[in-house]
Amino acid sequence: MNKLILPAIVITLVMVPPSWAKPSHHGKANWAKVTNVQPIMRTIEHSIPREACWNEQVRYQEYADHGRSYTGTILGGIIGGAIGNKVGHNKTNKKVGTVVGAVLGASVGRDISNQNYSGSGTHVSYRNERRCEVTNEISYEEKVIGYQVWYRYHGNEYKTRMNHRPGKKIRVHVNIEPY
Numbered sequence: 001m002n003k004l005i006l007p008a009i010v011i012t013l014v015m016v017p018p019s020w021a022k023p024s025h026h027g028k029a030n031w032a033k034v035t036n037v038q039p040i041m042r043t044i045e046h047s048i049p050r051e052a053c054w055n056e057q058v059r060y061q062e063y064a065d066h067g068r069s070y071t072g073t074i075l076g077g078i079i080g081g082a083i084g085n086k087v088g089h090n091k092t093n094k095k096v097g098t099v100v101g102a103v104l105g106a107s108v109g110r111d112i113s114n115q116n117y118s119g120s121g122t123h124v125s126y127r128n129e130r131r132c133e134v135t136n137e138i139s140y141e142e143k144v145i146g147y148q149v150w151y152r153y154h155g156n157e158y159k160t161r162m163n164h165r166p167g168k169k170i171r172v173h174v175n176i177e178p179y
Contacts, residue, residue, distance in 0.1 A: 029171045032153035037165060040146040046139045053132040062123040079105050 083101045147162045151170055162170075 028174075030153070030174050031169045032151040032158070032172045034149060034151050034166050034168055034170055035157065036150040038148045039144045039165075040148055040161070041142050042145045044141045044143050046141065048137045048139070049134050050137050051132055051134050053130060055128050056131045057126050058129045060125050060127060062125075074106070075109050078102070079109075 082098075083105070147165050148159065149162050149166055149170065150157060150159050151172070152158075153172055153174075
């Protein structure tokens, strides 16, 4: 039995709009009714730098040997030696008194020189200094960046995005071309 091969037939249906759907001016603008409008929002972040300043007391510690004067110790030793020399009655006592007076005078002179120094051998002082810190103050703003617009044209619902809020109607461009 012979098989008969038939050529394939392709049927294309072309929908032709009814005559009432055709605009009065071919390729011109018509009006469509707006049925819904929703704003499109975006959150925008603003960062504003803020500087806050204050005065702060700052402690400074310096080692006593740096730049320290031994004048008080030397003067104390000389004055103590002179006083010790006057206290002694004979030659030997005057020598002992001079040495003891010099040692005690040097010690007293050293203590007076070091009255601003702490017991650890360091000099401590305080100064007011201006301190500043920059922080960012963050604020948020909701901003409309466009509108989602639904509209009806000849019974069909359409949707578009616009950069401005439409009124009750929008202009639509209708162009009908044959296939």
